[in-house]
Amino acid sequence: MAITSKWRQHIEAWQRSDLSQAEYCAEQQINVRTFTTRLSDYRKLPAPGSSALIPVQIEQAPTAAIIFTDAQGHRLELPASISASWVAELL
Structure with missing residues (x-):
C-alpha cells in the first residue's frame, strides 16, 4: 500500500518524539x-x-x-530499429 503524506507525517512525528507507538497513537x-x-x-x-x-x-x-516485461506484468515495447545489444548494454 502506498503511504499517504498524512501517514508519513505521523510516522516521522512519532520518530522525533520520545513516545512509544501506543503512547503516540493514544495522544x-x-x-x-x-x-x-x-x-x-x-x-x-x-x-x-x-x-x-x-x-x-x-x-x-x-x-x-x-x-521489456517486469514482475508485475508492465510492458515496454520498443521498435525493432533499436538494437537489442545496445539496450542490454544500456541496462
Whole structure:
C-alpha cells in the first residue's frame, strides 16, 4: 500500500518524539494496529534518493520489437530499429 503524506507525517512525528507507538497513537487518537501496519509499509519503502534494480526480461519479439516485461506484468515495447545489444548494454 502506498503511504499517504498524512501517514508519513505521523510516522516521522512519532520518530522525533520520545513516545512509544501506543503512547503516540493514544495522544493522536490513532488506531495503534493501523499505525503499526502503516509503519511496516513505510519501512519497506526505498530510502529517499536511492535507486533500486528492477528485474526485467528482454526478448526479441516476432513482431520485430523489443519488449521489456517486469514482475508485475508492465510492458515496454520498443521498435525493432533499436538494437537489442545496445539496450542490454544500456541496462
